[in-house]
Amino acid sequence: xxxxxxxxxxxxxxxxxxxxxxxxxxxxxxxxxxxxxxxxxxxxxxxxxxxxxxxxxxxxxxxxxxxxxxxxxxxxxxxxxxxxxxxxxxxxxxxxxxxxxxxxxxxxxxxxxxxxxxxxxxxxxxxxxxxxxxxxxxxxxxxxxxxxxxxxxxxxxxxxxxxxxxxxxxxxxxxxxxxxxxxxxxxxxxxxxxxxxxxxxxxxxxxxxxxxxxxxxxxxxxxxxxxxxxxxxxxxxxxxxxxxxxxxxxxxxxxxxxxxxxxxxxxxxxxxxxxxxxxxxxxxxxxxxxxxxxxxxxxxxxxxxxxxxxxxxxxxxxxxxxxxxxxxxxxxxxxxxxxxxxxxxxxxxxxxxxxxxxxxxxxxxxxxxxxxxxxxxxxxxxxxxxxxxxxxxxxxxxxxxxxxxxxxxxxxxxxxxxxxxxxxxxxxxxxxxxxxxxxxxxxxxxxxxxxxxxxxxxxxxxxxxxxxxxxxxxxxxxxxxxxxxxxxxxxxxxxxxx
Amino acid sequence: xxxxxxxxxxxxxxxxxxxxxxxxxxxxxxxxxxxxxxxxxxxxxxxxxxxxxxxxxxxxxxxxxxxxxxxxxxxxxxxxxxxxxxxxxxxxxxxxxxxxxxxxxxxxxxxxxxxxxxxxxxxxxxxxxxxxxxxxxxxxxxxx
Numbered sequence: 313x314x315x316x317x318x319x320x321x322x323x324x325x326x327x328x329x330x331x332x333x334x335x336x337x338x339x340x341x342x343x344x345x346x347x348x349x350x351x352x353x354x355x356x357x358x359x360x361x362x363x364x365x366x367x368x369x370x371x372x373x374x375x376x377x378x379x380x381x382x383x384x385x386x387x388x389x390x391x392x393x394x395x396x397x398x399x400x401x402x403x404x405x406x407x408x409x410x411x412x413x414x415x416x417x418x419x420x421x422x423x424x425x426x427x428x429x430x431x432x433x434x435x436x437x438x439x440x441x442x443x444x445x446x447x448x449x450x451x452x453x454x455x456x457x458x459x460x461x462x463x464x465x466x467x468x469x470x471x472x473x474x475x476x477x478x479x480x481x482x483x484x485x486x487x488x489x490x491x492x493x494x495x496x497x498x499x500x501x502x503x504x505x506x507x508x509x510x511x512x513x514x515x516x517x518x519x520x521x522x523x524x525x526x527x528x529x530x531x532x533x534x535x536x537x538x539x540x541x542x543x544x545x546x547x548x549x550x551x552x553x554x555x556x557x558x559x560x561x562x563x564x565x566x567x568x569x570x571x572x573x574x575x576x577x578x579x580x581x582x583x584x585x586x587x588x589x590x591x592x593x594x595x596x597x598x599x600x601x602x603x604x605x606x607x608x609x610x611x612x613x614x615x616x617x618x619x620x621x622x623x624x625x626x627x628x629x630x631x632x633x634x635x636x637x638x639x640x641x642x643x644x645x646x647x648x649x650x651x652x653x654x655x656x657x658x659x660x661x662x663x664x665x666x667x668x669x670x671x672x673x674x675x676x677x678x679x680x681x682x683x684x685x686x687x688x689x690x691x692x693x694x695x696x697x698x699x700x701x702x703x704x705x706x707x708x709x710x711x712x713x714x715x716x717x718x719x720x721x722x723x724x725x726x727x728x729x730x731x732x733x734x735x736x737x738x739x740x741x742x743x744x745x746x747x748x749x750x751x752x753x754x755x756x757x758x759x760x761x762x763x764x765x766x767x768x769x770x771x772x773x774x775x776x777x778x779x780x781x782x783x784x785x786x787x788x789x790x791x792x793x794x795x796x797x798x799x800x801x802x803x804x805x806x807x808x809x810x
Numbered sequence: 811x812x813x814x815x816x817x818x819x820x821x822x823x824x825x826x827x828x829x830x831x832x833x834x835x836x837x838x839x840x841x842x843x844x845x846x847x848x849x850x851x852x853x854x855x856x857x858x859x860x861x862x863x864x865x866x867x868x869x870x871x872x873x874x875x876x877x878x879x880x881x882x883x884x885x886x887x888x889x890x891x892x893x894x895x896x897x898x899x900x901x902x903x904x905x906x907x908x909x910x911x912x913x914x915x916x917x918x919x920x921x922x923x924x925x926x927x928x929x930x931x932x933x934x935x936x937x938x939x940x941x942x943x944x945x946x947x948x949x950x951x952x953x954x
Contacts, residue, residue, distance in 0.1 A: 362949055473818075475867050479825055482860045486832065486853065493840075493849040500840045500849060524897075531893050534924055535886045703926045708937055710897065710920070711913050714904065715941055719951045727901045735894045743821040744878065761852040768847055 321366060321671040322678060330367045331679050334374020335686055341375065342382020343697040344705060345390050347526075349379010350642045354522050355709070357515055357649055358716035365653040365668050370675040372649050376642050377429055377679050380622050381687060382694065384421040388614075389414060389698050397585030397621040400593045404606060404613030411609050412550065415691065419555035420611050421618045422687035424567045426680045428619035431571040432578060432626025433676035436633075439579070440662070440673065443634040447659030452766035453777050457787035459760035462637040464791045464798070466749040473744060474802065480745045484753020485760075487512055494762050507725040514648050515720055516729040517754065519713045521747050524734025527713075529741065530706040555611075563615040566596045570616045574623025579630045580639070587801070588624050589617035626676060633657055633669065638755065641748045647755055811885075817878040822868030829861040893923050909953040913938045 321327065334356075341352030352375045360368035380397065387398040388405035401421060408417040450458065466474075466481040490501045491511030502508040570592035577588040596616035597606045606613045629646070631637045636658030638644035647657050655665045662669055687694075717730040737747055771777035778784050836857070842848040871877050896919050903912040917934040920926070945951045 358951075359949060473867075475863055475870075476821065479821075479860055479863050479867065482856045482863075483825075483828075485856045486860075489853055489856075496842075496849050498841060498849040500853065501835070503839070527897075528890065528894065531924065532886075532890055535889055701926075701930070703921070703924045704930055704933060706924070707917050707920045707926075707930075707934055710900075710916070711934075711938060711941060714901070714913075715909070715945055715953055718904075718953060719945065719949065722951075724901065724905050724954075727904065728898075731894075731897050731901055734897070738894075742880065743824070744817050745821065757856075765847050765851070773846070 318667070318670050318674055321667075322674045327367050327370055327671075327675060328678075328682075330363070330371040331374040331675060332682050332686065334371040335378040335679065335683050336374075336690075338375035338378020338380075339382040339385070339683075339686065339690075339694050340378075340697050342379035343385040343694050344382075344700055345386050345698060345702075347705065347709075349376050349382065350645055351523055351526070352379050353642065353645050353649070354518050355712050355716060357518070357645075357652070358719040360649065361652070361720060365650075365655055365665070366671050366675075368653055369646075369650065369668075369672045370679065372646060373672070373676060374679050374682075376625055376646065377425075377622065377676075377683055378686075379642075380429075380625055381422060381425045381683060382697075384425065384614075384618055384621075385418060385691075385694055386698060388417045388421065389695060397589055397617075397624065399586065400589040400617035401614055401621070403593065403617075404608070404610045407607070408609035408611070408614065413553055413609070414695070415550055415553040416555050416559075416611070417609075417614055418691050418695070419688070420559070420563065420614045422684060422691070423555065423560060424563070424570070424615040424618035425622040426684040426687075427567050428571040428574055428621065428623035429626055429680040429683070430677060431568075432575045432623040433673070433680060435575045435579070436626050436629055436676065437670075437673045440630050440634050440669075443630065444659055444662035447634055448663065450659055450783060451781075452763040452770060453781055454783045454787065456760060456763035456767050457778060457784045457791070458635055458637065459756045459763060461787050461791045461794065462635075462756045463752065463760065464794045465637070465639060466752055474798070476745050477749045480740065480747075481749035481753040484750035485757035486753075487517060487750070488754045488757040489761070494758070495765050505725070507721075507723055512729055513717070513720060513723075513726045514652065514754065516717045516726040517733050518645065518648060518751065519717050520730045520733025521737045521750050523709055523713045524730060525737035525741060525747065527706050527710050528734065528738035530702055532738070532742075534702075559611055563612045566592075566599075566612045567615050567619045569595060570619035571623045574620030575627045577620075578624030578627025578639075585621055585624050585640075588620045592616040592620035622680075633661060634659065636661075636759065638752065641751070644748065644751045644755060648751070651755075811883075813882045813884065815880045815882065816871045817880050818867050818874065819871035819877075820880075822864040822866075822871065825860055825864035826868065829857045829864065832857050833861070889923065893920070896920070896923070904954050910938055910942055 337356060338349050338352050341347045342349045353372050356372065356375055360371060363371065383398040384401050384405065387401040388409045391402055391406035405417045405421065463481065466477045488511065490508055492509060493500055499509065573592045573595065574588045593613060593616045596612050597603050600606065600612055625642060628639045628643045631639050632643040632647050636647070638647045650657050655661060655668065713730060714727060717726050720726070741747065767777050778788070836850055836853055840850045840853065842850050896916065900912055900916040903915065914935055917931060921930055942953055945953050
């Protein structure tokens with residue numbers, strides 16, 4: 313691989329411009345209470361259809377990274393974590409902002425996020441090619457067990473009920489089965505509609521499930537008076553309240569350690585941001601000379617979760633790019649975006665699209681640097697974003713989704729799919745169903761089905777093929793280990809909540 | 811008027827009915843010649859899994875002390891349904907009268923639903939036009 317060509321592609325004006333636009337959009341989406349970086353990616357997906365895979369992915373990764381930092385702005389200024397990853401940031405960020413040091417808190421979050429992101433980007437660059445090389449040896453049985461392993465992640469992203477997570481994941485499988493069967497060429501559930509021959513348009517389902525359902529949730533909240541932002545503080549950042557070098561140096565060790573914790577945990581599919589951020593926070597608190605200050609506005613208490621939170625986002629791309637296993641909601645969306653660009657994540661990605669993947673991974677390093685620049689210069693404007701009325705966001709989201717869902721095939725059919733997916737998901741959310749497993753089911757169902765059937769054809773119908781190949785056995789053990797881990801994690805969460 | 815429902819019971823029943831309907835539909839909507847590993851194989855496994863798990867979910871509702879009881883206020887529920895219908899109407903109108911006008915009508919209706927300020931309509935109208943122009947001239951996508 314020619315490093316010179318990779319750097320030329322990374323530094324192309326279009327790439328640099330789009331990663332900065334992506335960061336800008338991401339920070340805004342993250343900073344608006346109720347919106348997330350993942351939602352920003354989903355809504356912006358249609359904008360990438362006319363872009364090259366490299367610029368499209370750097371644009372979307374910019375949104376993902378920006379969303380992470382934007383979430384910390386909300387956590388610090390509003391005291392409500394927009395995402396699970398920002399929950400630990402609230403503990404010290406909000407008290408510090410209440411003391412009048414909102415700017416210092418945001419700058420610490422920004423610096424820690426950038427360093428965490430940089431370390432995870434480097435780990436992605438170092439480890440992904442190695443894992444991809446091993447994964448090239450996989451056959452259909454290994455792919456099937458890998459898909460089963462991916463599906464077991466559903467348990468971890470299921471919120472309170474694993475049972476509901478699996479049911480909704482299966483619902484996602486069924487949605488993925490609509491259209492042409494890859495093995496036999498038979499049509500399934502197409503109702504003779506040509507729009508369904510290739511299945512549901514992924515973007516319509518994605519926008520409906522994640523964005524449109526939120527529109528209805530906002531309307532529902534409005535009628536049930538849950539949308540009172542009573543804990544809003546003064547969001548104007550003071551001019552001379554800058555983070556000093558001394559303060560940064562004092563948190564340096566914590567930032568570095570938290571970045572490593574985040575990178576290690578993030579690489580484990582479904583380990584989730586909550587574990588890594590709180591683990592880093594606890595580690596910083598235990599090792600601190602002033603643990604009594606934690607929870608009262610301690611800068612290290614902001615640095616630790618923020619470094620870990622951004623490190624996770626980068627590390628979560630390792631299993632997604634190399635194995636095709638999305639370990640988080642953002643990774644699942646990015647995996648869909650790659651597929652739309654004609655790049656199927658998984659072991660073959662590095663051999664078929666090696667150049668593009670390396671450019672994207674190298675771009676991540678610069679995304680973190682540009683995020684720092686944007687954060688330092690535009691923070692006071694991003695802080696104002698938290699004031700945008702929810703009613704405007706709600707309606708704007710609906711209009712954006714409509715334009716986005718229409719743009720791929722220019723078919724009104726896709727718009728009806730969008731609206732009905734949103735309405736159905738809204739009622740499912742109210743019945744306690746999580747939304748991420750639907751996308752996991754959609755992405756992994758087909759992979760599981762095709763490889764299960766190919767494996768059984770290979771073995772003349774014998775299921776022994778899955779327990780006689782070493783890598784397949786390895787994935788079975790990994791799945792069992794993962795399931796035990798998830799059950800243990802859920803029990804601990806239940807114990808903590810009681 | 812308020813209606814109380816058991817969250818897990820309703821969720822389970824809903825998916826039991828759904829999986830039963832899909833099971834009945836499979837032979838008519840997936841035509842197969844051979845037995846065994848055909849195109850119906852995986853959908854059947856998934857449907858049976860959904861049915862079994864949703865049955866467990868429904869039954870667990872009676873033994874689970876933490877079962878969530880949803881309280882539905884009929885008036886509010888009707889408002890949500892009306893808003894959802896306005897979304898469907900928006901899509902229907904989109905092809906008839908175009909993106910800009912239908913979006914402005916949808917915005918006006920939504921602001922009435924959400925008791926939004928009049929100036930929001932001006933802000934949203936500008937937003938709609940920006941979206942239309944961006945899609946048309948930057949992304950080369952002609953919205954209806």
